[in-house]
Amino acid sequence: MPETKIGFYTDVGGSFILSRLDENLGTYLALTGARVKGIDAFYAGFATHYVPSERLPILEQRLQELPNDNMDVVNSAIEEFVEESSFGKSEYQHRYSLAPVLNSIKECFKFKTMEEIIEALNNEKDNAEWAKETLALLAKMSPTSLKVNLELLHLAKNLSMKDCMNMESQLTNKMLHNHDFVEGVFELLVRKSNAPKWSPATLPEVSLDQIRTQYFLNPVKEVALEFYNDIDFMVHPYSKYTLPSEQKIRAVVTGEDPDAGDNAFSKEELINYFAKLYSDKVGVREKVSDVINRNTIKNPHDDVGISTLSWNY
Structure with missing residues (x-):
């Protein structure tokens, strides 16, 4: 989502999707324009499956043969063609390239202002x-776009899909007339100078109060969206086919998930719990293991001689 580089914002439903990714990952991607592809999209929660390119033709044929379009049936069919897990091997294939920096992303991009994010990155x-x-990337982006996108994602966390789309519609109408959008498109996509002159040119010159007033208040009635059905949701209906989120894993470790009970888990028990819960979906063991390694500590004095896990806040 490179919109901050052209003076725009993360549109086409980006506010809904990015605001719901693991621990501020969406904020990082929206502000920096950093890219993920393939296996990273799978682990990040954009994709429900990871199918190697060479298997796509036979997957397409399999989908054409399905008796109906029931999503559970579709999900099972796709699962037949995903890349096999090699979890437990010294070098397994399902590696998440962002894993080494996820905790840093979580800590640095948790703030509500760009100034705080910049300070956290400097420290x-x-x-x-x-x-x-990351600081070098942010320095290239439109300061106005950075503050608009950050405000957008904080609001979107508590909005439904339709509300997010309505908010984006308002933003599109207002930002199309913004200096930075015209400048960004012309310099980066037309002239290809890669040197747009943003106005205002620096973050301190962009007032957050002004951003809120100019872009998020006083909706324009003429651009309000009309929807052709009543479908709406706070959680994407197909998210149940993705890998477990870090929030879901944390809830089990801390005992906040009522379905998991209040029993303490060892690392192996937790991995097996999620593997069973997700019907041994490829990638579950890898992701749970990574989340455990980054976010938990072992309790060495357990009475039964098994080290259980505590979440490292």
């Missing part, structure tokens, strides 16, 4: 080189 020690590269 980042665990992934200093990544932070430096």
